[in-house]
Amino acid sequence: MAWIYLIVAGIMEIGWPLGLKLAQQDGKAIIGTAVAVAFMAASGYLLFLAQREIPMGTAYAVWTSVGAAGTFLVGVFLFGDTASLGKYIGVALIILGVITLKVSH
Numbered sequence: 702m703a704w705i706y707l708i709v710a711g712i713m714e715i716g717w718p719l720g721l722k723l724a725q726q727d728g729k730a731i732i733g734t735a736v737a738v739a740f741m742a743a744s745g746y747l748l749f750l751a752q753r754e755i756p757m758g759t760a761y762a763v764w765t766s767v768g769a770a771g772t773f774l775v776g777v778f779l780f781g782d783t784a785s786l787g788k789y790i791g792v793a794l795i796i797l798g799v800i801t802l803k804v805s806h
Contacts, residue, residue: 703754704803710747711767716740718772722780744768759806763799770795 717737724733744764752760770792776782 703751704806706747707751707755707760707763708767710744710751711764712771713740713744713747714764714768715771715775717744719775755806759802763802766795766799770799 717740720733720735720737720740722733723736724730726733748760748764751764755763773782773788773792777784
């Protein structure tokens with residue numbers, strides 16, 4: 702169950718940059734900030750639950766990796782952020798690192 706908490710925490714980690722992006726729009730500063738804070742809190746709580754069974758270093762590495770890779774992909778596909786082969790390879794390496802951490806746990 703701890704790994705499920707951890708992966709969901711990483712996915713929730715994607716929500717706070719989205720909230721901050723929303724907060725940049727005119728008239729959306731308060732709601733965007735609230736969304737960001739809510740996702741931060743939920744993500745942090747799930748990380749807390751995951752760390753009951755998963756070592757802190759492993760949990761943190763997976764949590765930030767899932768969030769970083771997911772945020773990159775959301776930026777590319779929803780907001781038109783630039784992407785290149787090198788960036789996709791980098792994200793693939795991040796995901797491979799998460800898989801390696803899970804397998805070696």
